[in-house]
Structure formats: structure tokens, C-alpha cells
Amino acid sequence: MAAPDGGAPAFDGRPLVFRSATVVTVDSAGVLENADVLVIDDLIAAVGSRLAVPEGTVEIDATGGILMPGMIDTHRHMWQSMMRGYGGDWALSQYFSFYYLDHGSVFRPEDIHAGNRLSALESVDTGVTTTLDWSHGLRTIEHAEAAVDALRSIPGRFVLGYGDYLGAPWEWSTSADFRSFAERTFSSADSMLTLELAFDVIGQQGFPEEAAFRAARDLGVRVSTHAGVWGATTDVAIDQMYAAGVMTDEVDYVHCATLSQESYQKIAATGGSASVATESEQNAGQGYPSTWQLRKHGIPTSLSMDTSVWWGADFFSAMRATLSSDRSREHLEAQAQNETVVANALRAEDVVRYATIGGARAIGKEDSLGSIAVGKKADLVLVKNDESPAMTPILNPWAHLVFQAGTADIHTVVIDGRVVKYAGERIGLPLAPVRDEVAASVEHVRRSIGEEAWTEGMHPALPAAEDIPNPYRYAEWDGTEQKVTAQA
Template identity: 75%
Template sequence: MTDAPARPRPEEFASGRPVVFRNATVITVDSQGVLENADVLISGETIAGVGPKLEVPDGTLEIDASGGIVMPGMIDTHRHMWQTALRGYGGDWALSQYFVFYYLTWGEVFRPEDIYAGNLLSALESIDQGVTTTLDWSHALRTPEYGEAALQAFREIPGRFVLAYGNYLGAPWEWANSPEFRKFVTDNFNAPDDMLGLQLAFDVPDSEDFPEAAAFQAARDLGLRVTTHAGVWGATTDQAITHMYDGGWMTDEVTYVHASSLSPESYQKIAATGGTVSVATESEQSAGQGYPSTWEIRKYGIPASLSMDTSVWWSADFFSAMRATLSAFRSRDHLDLQSRGETVNVNRLRAEDVVWQATMGGATALGMTDRLGSLTVGKKADVVLIKNDESPAMTPILNPYAHVVYQAGTADVHTVVVDGRVVKYDGERIGLPLAPVRDKVAASVDHVRSTMGEEAWDEWMHPQIPEDEQIANPYQYTEDD
């Protein structure tokens, strides 16, 4: 029996020395599957070895991962990060109230510094929870100045981010082709950067003339992927898919967010053109875009990734995303079969599938399967250790996939590595205090709240609920009984 490696000190991780996780249960999400009592070696920015009893260079920092699970960093493919500054404010909203609040009523009160504050908090939260790559569906970038503010937050937090540039108060066919936006792209994305990417984010509501075609053309001209909310009940329908398909804009570089209320023909078009779907199960269950689409798109072979949508409603907890997605799929299977007098004898979607969606599914949606999503030698070193020696829920680990989905939680995220850099160790972030971020968010909240006024602030936080109509009950006792 060998002694456990000496416990590294946080300051040692800044040295750039190789790092090895020892004696872990390793979920590789590649052809190796799950390895017991195995090691993962990181050298520089990449994964240098995966397997048992790895030989490592002299001076390698060793992390005792026994009793824990090492897995790839998780990937969120759709989060409105700027809205994190109003965390939980809209927890009782319906989707229409969300639209009215941001799109029609209060959208113009948000300043570039509010985008910055929300993104900063969300970015810090992402890496803290083991989400090493996050796509920021940033639909409040009214001018390039707002975009610069969003990017500034990403430059201060050592995570991997994709800015999906959008403007919900503008026409995408106009802003995507403006000289100001083109200059923003040239100034900030003039060279490939694995740590910071760019996409276009816009939606295609029902219309006869389909002006969004010019935004798709802009994306094509700039070599950018597109992410779009599709299949949102009553907002983006099959008509949008028809326009996109007939115009030749549906390719494997388009991600369809939600895709929860589309026809079989629309799903077939997505599948035929190589598109992917970003499923935000907690959002779809609560806001009513349609039933979470994982169950439906599986029939057509469409790859799914996972997302948390917005913290103005829900959390950014990716363990919750996996759990909700698997549970929603199984609930739909039960309802489908029970409606025909049958029962589920075998679960068709397994925990392993959902872990894939949270990792390789995200890499697929971002076009980065050659770099991210699995613990494969040569890929970028985005690695998470889930370990908590004092948590009853972390012992025993018998089915690693099911353990990640149904047993582990954010409190069990022990170590996080992004691009070879250890940003969290033993449950604590390294050199990333919350206080300065919290102060910026507090200032942003104060601005929004004071601009709205206390009465409006309270009314929007607590929307009136219509009274339920009570059904008369004939089963009542009387004095004669």
C-alpha cells in the first residue's frame, strides 16, 4: 500500500508544473469508458495521460483523487449570463412576463456596466461549479460598447467562454451587418482563441418576408456559428424552420435552443442538416416552451447538449440540469406507455447518456469535439474532480455515471482545471474572491431598482396570481349524518 501524495498548497498551482490526479474513478467520455483506480496527467494546456499508475515527470504536483470521480469539464451551451445580477428576481414569472419585463418595459435601463457585473458573477459561478465552458447567449448588447463590457468580464475570469452576440432591442439583419459590429468582430476576434469564441445569437419569429436571412448571411460571411431559440411555444414555430431550410441556412453550424414544440418535419430538417439542440429542461418545464425535447429529438438522432438558460429564474447548477433532463425523459416515457395501457420495463435514456450531453454534447454543439468534452490524450485539460470525504452522498461510488447525475452536487466539486490551470482546489477558488464581484453586482442591482422605483420593483418581483376556480365537492357531511 502506497502513501497518499502530499497535499499541495494552493500557491503551488501557479507554478505551471504538471498536475496528476491519482487513484480516481475516471469517466473519460471516450472509448475507454470508466477507469477504476486510474490517473489523469495534465501537462501544460493538455491532457498528457489517462490510465492506471501513470509515470509522471519529476516535480509533478499530485492530487489525491481516491474516493472521487474525475470527469471532463461540463459545457453549458445556452446561458443568459448578464441576467445573473438579478438572480432569482423572476422566480415566479411566466414566460410572457419575462418577455414583457426585458423586451418591452425595462430592457433599456441596463447599462454596459450591468452586463459586465452579471457576466462577471456568472463566469465565476461557472468555473466554481465545474462548468468549464459556457456559451453566453448575450441578447442585451445594444451597441458594441455592451459587447466590450461582456468580454471584459470573461478576460478577468479564467474560464472558457463563447460570446453569442445578440440584441433583443434591435433587428438582427441590421446590427449584424453594421460597420460598428464588424469592427467589434475585427478588434476582438482577429485570431483563433480556444478560450474565447464568438457566435451570432438571434431568433426567427413568424413572418412572411424572413428578414433574418440577412443575419444568417452575416454569420456566413464572418465564419460564425449561429444559436437561435427555436420551437418556443407561440413565439418561434415551424414557420421559422421552413424559412431557414428553404433558404439553405440550416447547417451543422446552427444550434436550436429548446426546440420543444416543433413538428416531425422540422425535427427531420434539423437532423438532415446536422444541427444540434440545446435542452434547458428546468426552463422548459417551468416557462412552457414545450416539453423538454430530449425525448422527441432522440427519435431523429439529433445530438443534445444541456443548458441552464437564466439565473433570473433558475440556478446555474449543472448537476440539476442533468438530473432534471434524465427525469423528464423518463417521465415522458412512462406517460407515453401508460396512455396505451403499457409500462416501462427498461429505461431507454441512461445516466451515461446525460453525462455525455453535459460534456461531449456541449462540445458537439460548439464545434469543438477535437478539443473538448472528453478526457482524451491531446485534448484541452478541462477537468473536474468530484470528491467530498465528509459527504455521506459520496460513498459508496458504485455506478459512476448515476452517481454524477443523481448523487453528487455542486458542494462536491473539489478541483476544477481549465486549459491546464487549476482554478479551484479542495473546494476553494484560487485567487478568485467573491467580494469584488459581489460589490459590482450590488451596484448594478441598486441602479436597476432605483430606476424602476420601489413600487414597480416589488410588483414585478411578485406578479399577481389569478384565483383558482374551486370545484364544488358533493362529498360533504351534514348535521343529519
């Protein structure tokens, strides 16, 4: 049953088949031309050519499009999306000051809810089918419950990375209140919402964070931690974790931008993975994006957007920035030695893998997510736009996803077998109620911190800078020629 002209078909949980797509499987099958993918219930039931399908199957014509696995963001402070773009001119220290020192305490549970709802809706809209909410604004259990309620209100796949940046992780992770919240909220086998612990190791004497790692082990959940952030989380933290034996394949290290060779080796030896947030690292100053180190040490890598207080959730932009930063590093280092790069070490295929199966590996779901294969969860994105000049011709699908496609080219998004976006339109997910909720939270924060602080926070002052003296200047113009003089 094909989709009728002029609108979305009535999917109603029926089987679904994508016809005649360029399928980027991110699996051993590679790229399949003119292929079909059949979805039954929440699973990929078949991949092949001219598939026979059950009666009543909805058919989507994917001709001229690329079908890829749903993208996976392994580190996003979703609650901060209600302050979208506010910190566009911040350095990292200004981010820390605003949230950690000055104004973090003004965010109520309803503000966490508003930010998470907006960010979750944006994930669905942009083909990010799984997002790890690095939710470090959970000052109370009420804040945590608000975060969960928001994530469950949007039909995406989410991981709540529970954290509290104003509290000590060795205290909140071992408290009776948190344990009770975790057990009652995540007791069922819900693949759409799972739990991790999100906290940092800052190198304090005695390594008190060890208790939080033990709490994660007792709960049977993974850990995400910022590592290699300039001036904040250093090699000392890696040394402490390694010495305590808490570095395992269930720990994901975010940024990893300023670590020593020994620290990268410890992460690799213990099976850890890394989440690279290239646009964040390039703008905020955590350090140079680390893929050039991670690939040399064989550390599994994923991508993340970090926070919309600076930028949005466009994963095509994340892939493009990551490939560009890695290649820039190679070129600059080679040219410093008077050499020329003759082959790029990082390929477009690699960053597409970072954005999909790499993310699945980072959250421990590579057996069910991250690639298009029979038996895996049906989290799929059709990139197809018949009116976009950038979508024709498609010669190299890997490079096309990275360098040509954009969020405006997302035609269909399927999450857990459910079609949540079709023909570029979300299904049953209007923006208006989310927008109104966010507006109320923005007004609360603005009123709470005061107009002067609000304006200063958005426009941080620049230190005085001196221009470099220039000995060259134009002296005169006689109408026919310019006479130039230079001062020694």
C-alpha cells in the same frame, strides 16, 4: 510532489496528475477504475494506471472521487445573473414583458459586466468549464465590450453569443460597428473566448433574418437560435431557414420543445444540434423538454441553464431534471395506453454525455473538449467529497454523477490546464468584488424602474381561480367515530 496538508499546493504551471480516480472519460475507453490522468501545460498528456510523471509534478489524490470532463453550458443569458432569482415566479410572458417591452433598456454596459462576471465566476465554481453567453442584451458596442471584458476577467472558457433583442438581427449583424467589433475582438486564435451569433427567427414574411445567417457565414462563426418555443419561434421559422439553405451543422437550436416531426427531421438532415434547458422549459413554458423527440430523430443534444433570473447554474441539477423529464414523458404516454415502461430509453450515461461532449459538439469543439483523452484540452472536474454520505459508495459512476453528486462535491476544477479550484476552494477568485459590483447594478435597476414596478415585477399577480366543488364533507364527530355524509 503531493499537495501539502492544510492548503493548496503551489501549482505554478507545473505538470499535474490525478491519482487513483474513477475516470469517466466520455470516450471510447468508457469508465476507468483506479486510473491516473496527467496534465502537462494545457493538454491531457496521458491516461492510464500508475503513470510515470515528470519530476516536480503536482499530485492530487483522487481516491474515492470521479474525474470527469469539464461540463459545457450551451445557452445561458449570463448578464441576467445580476437579477438572480428575481423572476422565480414568472411565466415566460412575464420574462418577455420585463426585458423586451418594459425595462430592458435600463441595463447599462456596467450592468452587463456585473452579470457576466458573477455568472462566469459561478461557472468556474460549479465545474462548468465552458459557457456560451447567449448575450442578447448588447444594445450597443459598449455593452458588447463590457461583456467581453467581464468574461476575460475570469479564467474560464467562454463563447460570446452576440445578440440584441431590442434590435433587428439583419441590421446589427451587418452593421459596420458590429463588424469592426468582431474583427478587432476575435482576430486572434484565442481558444478561451470565441464568437457566435445569437438571434431568433420569428417567422416574418420575407425571412429578413437570412442576412444575419449570411453575416455569420462571412465571419466564419456559428449561430445559436431559439426554436420550438411555444407561441414565439415556430415551425414557420424552420421552414424559412430550410428553404433558404441556411440550416447547416453550424447551427444550434435552443429548446426545440414544440416542433413538428418535419422540423425535427430538417434539423437532423442538415446536421444541426439542440440545446435543452430542462428546468427552464418545465418552469417557463417553452414546451415539454424535447429530449424524448431529439433522441428519436438522432439529433445531437447538449444541456443549458438559460437564465439565473429564475434558477442557478447547477449542472448536476440540469442532468437530473433532464433524465427525470424524459422518463416522466415515457411513463405518462405508456400509461395513457394502459401499458408499462419496462426499460428506460434515456440513461444516466446519455445525459452526462449531453453535459460534456454534447456541449462540445454544439460549439464546434468536439475535437478538443468534452472528453478525457490524450491530446485534448485539460478541462477537468474532480467530484470528490470524503465527508459526504452521498459520495459513498460509488457503484455506477454515470448514475452517481446524475443522481447523487452535487456542486458541494466539486473538489478540483482545471480549465485549460490551470487549476482554478482545489479542495473545494477557488484559487485567487474572491466573491467580494464581484458581489459589490452586482449590488451596485441591482440598485441602479431598482431605482430606474421604481419601487412599485420593482415589487410588482418580482411578484406577478395571479388571476382569480375557482375551486372545484367537492361533494364530500365530514358531518359530525361524536367522540368515538366519524360520521361522513356525501352530497350527490
